[in-house]
Amino acid sequence: MIRLDHVSFHYSNGPQVLKSICLSLEKGESVGLVGANGAGKSTLLKLLVGLVSGFEGEVKVAGLSMDKKNLAGIRAKVGYVFQDSDSQLFNNTVYDEIAFGPRNYGLSEEEVKKRVDEAMEKTGTAYLKDKPVYQMSGGEKRLVSIATILSMEPELILMDEPEAALDPRNRRRLIGLLKGLKPAKLIASHDLDMIMDTCERTILMHQGAIVADGPTDKILRDKELLESHDMELPLRLQNLE
Numbered sequence: 001m002i003r004l005d006h007v008s009f010h011y012s013n014g015p016q017v018l019k020s021i022c023l024s025l026e027k028g029e030s031v032g033l034v035g036a037n038g039a040g041k042s043t044l045l046k047l048l049v050g051l052v053s054g055f056e057g058e059v060k061v062a063g064l065s066m067d068k069k070n071l072a073g074i075r076a077k078v079g080y081v082f083q084d085s086d087s088q089l090f091n092n093t094v095y096d097e098i099a100f101g102p103r104n105y106g107l108s109e110e111e112v113k114k115r116v117d118e119a120m121e122k123t124g125t126a127y128l129k130d131k132p133v134y135q136m137s138g139g140e141k142r143l144v145s146i147a148t149i150l151s152m153e154p155e156l157i158l159m160d161e162p163e164a165a166l167d168p169r170n171r172r173r174l175i176g177l178l179k180g181l182k183p184a185k186l187i188a189s190h191d192l193d194m195i196m197d198t199c200e201r202t203i204l205m206h207q208g209a210i211v212a213d214g215p216t217d218k219i220l221r222d223k224e225l226l227e228s229h230d231m232e233l234p235l236r237l238q239n240l241e
Contacts, residue, residue: 025184032187045188088148094125097133157186
């Protein structure tokens, strides 16, 4: 689903944000992307849906090379949950928001309704169906943002801090949802406990480079590795010390 070969990137007149990134992600994998602020996680996710350009190296997503002529094909197969929900939501009501993607691809209204209902059921947002987007709380916006992606039935899901603004109950709902989703997932998060619950593999980034890539249980239990890259153990493991 993802293959990056020595990918580097910098914003105009700025330092390198990504440094010779090499990684692959296969169908059905659930992979955590962790690192301190400024590690390059969000930029990497944006690159995978063509929101940043001018990179060096080779990027393939869902079997397609990342270039202008393939962008529509890539975005039809990839769902991206923004870190800032307000950047993702723009329709008047929740129903129209979740229905926008399927409608945009010309699906019948019957199929659109089926997908919207399923996405709302999975995210627990059915009660928001007719609510104006601007009246929702931050946590509600987050869940609706995820529902807009699920209604597209993507092959690959990219998530940037999906747990942000969620209360404990909805965080647990999100974890259960992620564990049950079949598409490949790349999840960037500072919530290492959530990554332990949802991802069998974890990639650790530091200052634009990948410094570790392996089983989640191994990487997130390595106190020395985490602390040497400005991070701490997951909370559940700190309590064991």
